[in-house]
Amino acid sequence: MLERRRSRQSQPAVLQIRDLHVFYGRSHALQGVELILERGVHAVVGRNGMGKTTLCNAIMGLVPVQRGSIRFGGEEITGLAPHQIAARGIGYTPQGRRLWPSLTVDEHLRLVASGSGAWTIERIYHTFPRLAERRGNGGGQLSGGEQQMLAIARALLQDPQLLVLDEPTEGLAPVVVRQVEELLASLAAESDVAILLIEQNIAVATAIAEDVAIMVNGRIARVMPARQLAADRSLQERLLGVGRHSHEDLGAAAAPAPAPAEAEPPAEPVAPPAEAVPDQPDSRRRVHYVPPTRWSSAAWKAAEPGAPPAPAAAPVERPFDRRPEPLYTEPLTPLGALRGDEVLVAGTFDTKRAELLYIHDCLVEQRVKVRTVDLSTSGKPSSADVPPHVVAAYHRGGAGGVFTGERGASVRAMAEAFETWILRQQGIGGIISAAGSGGTALVTPAMRRLPIGLPKVMISTVASGNAGQYVGPSDILMMYSVTDVQGLNRISRQVLANGAAALAGMVKQAAERRRQQPGEIDKPSLGLTMFGVTTKAVQQIVARLEGRYDCLVFHATGVGGRSMEKLADSGLLAAAIDLTTTEVCDMMVGGVFAADEDRFGAFIRTRTPYVGSVGALDMVNFGPRETVPHKHAGRRFVEHNPQVTLMRTTAEENARMGEWIAGRLNRMEGPVRFLLPEGGISALDAPGQPFHDPAAGRALFEAIARTFRETPNRRLLRLPHHINDPAFAEAAVDALTEIENPRGRERHAAL
Numbered sequence: 001m002l003e004r005r006r007s008r009q010s011q012p013a014v015l016q017i018r019d020l021h022v023f024y025g026r027s028h029a030l031q032g033v034e035l036i037l038e039r040g041v042h043a044v045v046g047r048n049g050m051g052k053t054t055l056c057n058a059i060m061g062l063v064p065v066q067r068g069s070i071r072f073g074g075e076e077i078t079g080l081a082p083h084q085i086a087a088r089g090i091g092y093t094p095q096g097r098r099l100w101p102s103l104t105v106d107e108h109l110r111l112v113a114s115g116s117g118a119w120t121i122e123r124i125y126h127t128f129p130r131l132a133e134r135r136g137n138g139g140g141q142l143s144g145g146e147q148q149m150l151a152i153a154r155a156l157l158q159d160p161q162l163l164v165l166d167e168p169t170e171g172l173a174p175v176v177v178r179q180v181e182e183l184l185a186s187l188a189a190e191s192d193v194a195i196l197l198i199e200q201n202i203a204v205a206t207a208i209a210e211d212v213a214i215m216v217n218g219r220i221a222r223v224m225p226a227r228q229l230a231a232d233r234s235l236q237e238r239l240l241g242v243g244r245h246s247h248e249d250l251g252a253a254a255a256p257a258p259a260p261a262e263a264e265p266p267a268e269p270v271a272p273p274a275e276a277v278p279d280q281p282d283s284r285r286r287v288h289y290v291p292p293t294r295w296s297s298a299a300w301k302a303a304e305p306g307a308p309p310a311p312a313a314a315p316v317e318r319p320f321d322r323r324p325e326p327l328y329t330e331p332l333t334p335l336g337a338l339r340g341d342e343v344l345v346a347g348t349f350d351t352k353r354a355e356l357l358y359i360h361d362c363l364v365e366q367r368v369k370v371r372t373v374d375l376s377t378s379g380k381p382s383s384a385d386v387p388p389h390v391v392a393a394y395h396r397g398g399a400g401g402v403f404t405g406e407r408g409a410s411v412r413a414m415a416e417a418f419e420t421w422i423l424r425q426q427g428i429g430g431i432i433s434a435a436g437s438g439g440t441a442l443v444t445p446a447m448r449r450l451p452i453g454l455p456k457v458m459i460s461t462v463a464s465g466n467a468g469q470y471v472g473p474s475d476i477l478m479m480y481s482v483t484d485v486q487g488l489n490r491i492s493r494q495v496l497a498n499g500a501a502a503l504a505g506m507v508k509q510a511a512e513r514r515r516q517q518p519g520e521i522d523k524p525s526l527g528l529t530m531f532g533v534t535t536k537a538v539q540q541i542v543a544r545l546e547g548r549y550d551c552l553v554f555h556a557t558g559v560g561g562r563s564m565e566k567l568a569d570s571g572l573l574a575a576a577i578d579l580t581t582t583e584v585c586d587m588m589v590g591g592v593f594a595a596d597e598d599r600f601g602a603f604i605r606t607r608t609p610y611v612g613s614v615g616a617l618d619m620v621n622f623g624p625r626e627t628v629p630h631k632h633a634g635r636r637f638v639e640h641n642p643q644v645t646l647m648r649t650t651a652e653e654n655a656r657m658g659e660w661i662a663g664r665l666n667r668m669e670g671p672v673r674f675l676l677p678e679g680g681i682s683a684l685d686a687p688g689q690p691f692h693d694p695a696a697g698r699a700l701f702e703a704i705a706r707t708f709r710e711t712p713n714r715r716l717l718r719l720p721h722h723i724n725d726p727a728f729a730e731a732a733v734d735a736l737t738e739i740e741n742p743r744g745r746e747r748h749a750a751l
Helices: 002-009 052-060 081-089 106-113 122-125 129-133 143-156 174-190 204-206 226-232 233-240 247-253 349-365 386-394 407-421 437-449 490-516 530-543 559-569 583-589 601-606 651-665 693-708 726-739
Strands: 015-024 026-038 041-045 068-074 091-093 163-164 194-199 211-216 219-226 286-288 302-303 339-347 368-373 429-437 456-460 477-480 527-529 550-555 574-578 610-614 619-622 637-641 645-647 672-677 714-719
Touching: 015 052, 026 041, 026 219, 041 052, 041 204, 052 163, 052 194, 068 081, 081 091, 106 122, 106 143, 122 129, 122 143, 143 163, 143 174, 174 194, 174 204, 174 726, 194 204, 204 211, 204 226, 211 226, 226 233, 247 339, 247 574, 339 349, 339 437, 339 490, 349 368, 349 429, 349 490, 368 386, 386 407, 407 437, 429 437, 429 490, 437 456, 456 490, 477 490, 527 530, 527 559, 530 550, 530 726, 550 559, 550 672, 559 574, 559 601, 574 672, 583 619, 583 651, 610 726, 672 693, 672 726, 693 714, 714 726
Parallel strands: 041 194, 041 211, 091 163, 163 194, 339 368, 339 429, 429 456, 456 477, 527 550, 527 574, 574 610, 610 672, 672 714
Antiparallel strands: 015 026, 015 068, 211 219, 286 302, 619 645, 637 645
16 A cells, blocks of 8 residues: 555656547537546536536546547556556446346455455445445345445455546435445545546535536536535536526636646647637627537627626527538548457347347357447437447437437438448457348448458348348348347247357458468459450450459449449459449440449549549440330340340440549549540440441540540540550550559548
């Protein structure tokens, strides 16, 4: 104990927080919190929703910190896992106590006792005689005060240097509150533990603490001696929102306390809250503006110098009423950090809880690390590791944009929020879900956003039908549930267990490969697009490059182009030779192998080195001849086979496609080389072939040349060769060599 006191005296502070910022999705919960706890008891008080619990969670590593510093005993702990923080000597009693109802008092204590610290079970029973009396009772049989004693005792058994207590008197009767107050006062006086006390009960806070920090809208608005706050009844009323006062008055009533003289200066100057800046003599109108938070409107006032303040109830238009404030966007997780070994079990736990927990248990049996993610929109309480409101906060409209009360809109919004949430996670080894059609549509968009190769399993009632709309260009493994995903029976248990085992095997195999070959360097991957009428060109290019690249050839059937771009979005392509862009024809004219409006989007987002051309832009694809729309009667057709009919594009269509493609190329900021084979763009576009039309070809080339904006990084190459000529293949390889970057660079999953 003496050594600990000496160690503490040599450190500037037990706890030092600087410029701490925490976001929930787009909601700014902690806004530059500054707090120093030298020793003893320090209280933080404030109304509900001010950020007090978030502050506790940030200290304990339970929520990610976007900016700022948390130092414990001089050591930076920001970014550490919760168990690492606890091991360093911080004990935590969360709001609501969180005990196991079925475990006895003694079992609770023995579960966490190490036997080697200053706090032992015997000392706990001596300090808390009531717990000694109730040692054989379950957690659910204790009173509120006894539960709080047990929660504190459990934290003390970790022998902490700092004890973080989140609203320990919440929900307790006045007589029990006094007992807890006396307990904490005794603990502070007799032990060597510093205490950070989070409270709404100002009487308790001021009776125990030496200093009190007042928290308003995610900021520490003021730090003052506890005695001073205890004697200031009007400030207490404003702090708690009693009568006509509110927390918006607090800043104007109280100037921030100066920082301790011995404290280190912050890394950057911290501006005082706008409402605390005194008026200066000035001939101009002054505007005091506080940004809005997720909890309340801002206090915004416009006044002439010396003019009396406007009545609180006067309606005043605020700057953000017409134009919303810029919202923070949490950065995407780098792909290297996105991958890991933790499996997500995601779904609607309000309706599929039994099935999802069965999958969870099967994965745990396989010794796989699991995290459950609840995507329910019903508003029911959730026991999942990630409850619905955490995911919903990532919606562009916040949680309010998800929980609208209208089922269809809520599900669509939750799917959007889940996509955004999942791209900001770390250490994902795989994902699995089980659902009907609605749940499948809810989960699979986020699955599609994950990198190719990261295991994804969807057990669904619609897996035996047209699953293309759910899988898209990704590698989702769809498993048919056979029976409905509604309750457990011997069939559903077998199917769910098979799905969990398949995912566990994939995750373990990937982890084992990383362990065995940590420094493995494969050939960089090159994406190429091909159609039957450009096969010769692609074969010649692959023959020249297969020693340098792992050549991945995609059939340009709509989904083929999307699959290649999915790999680019996932950071798995070093470069692309997008030789066959025929999917644009079908998109613009109405064929069956259509791209979507995001064609070329991956290369715009990721700046992947790109070599492109106009392969097979002379044709639109349809099914059997009888399926061709009647409006195209009289056009030039070729029946490629009984199931595929090709229609020649016109000069007008080619000009329109050329302008659109060039417009997309102009948005690419990475290295681009686009090749125009003026001798012909497919096997059918050559002298004597049915689609040879020099006028239509010229319309395509001129539209591209007219719209394309050349830069040192983006060049257009017009070549006299046919696309299937060896000279053209050589030119494509030379263009790639000029711009290639085989090692690539760190990428993020693209939005």
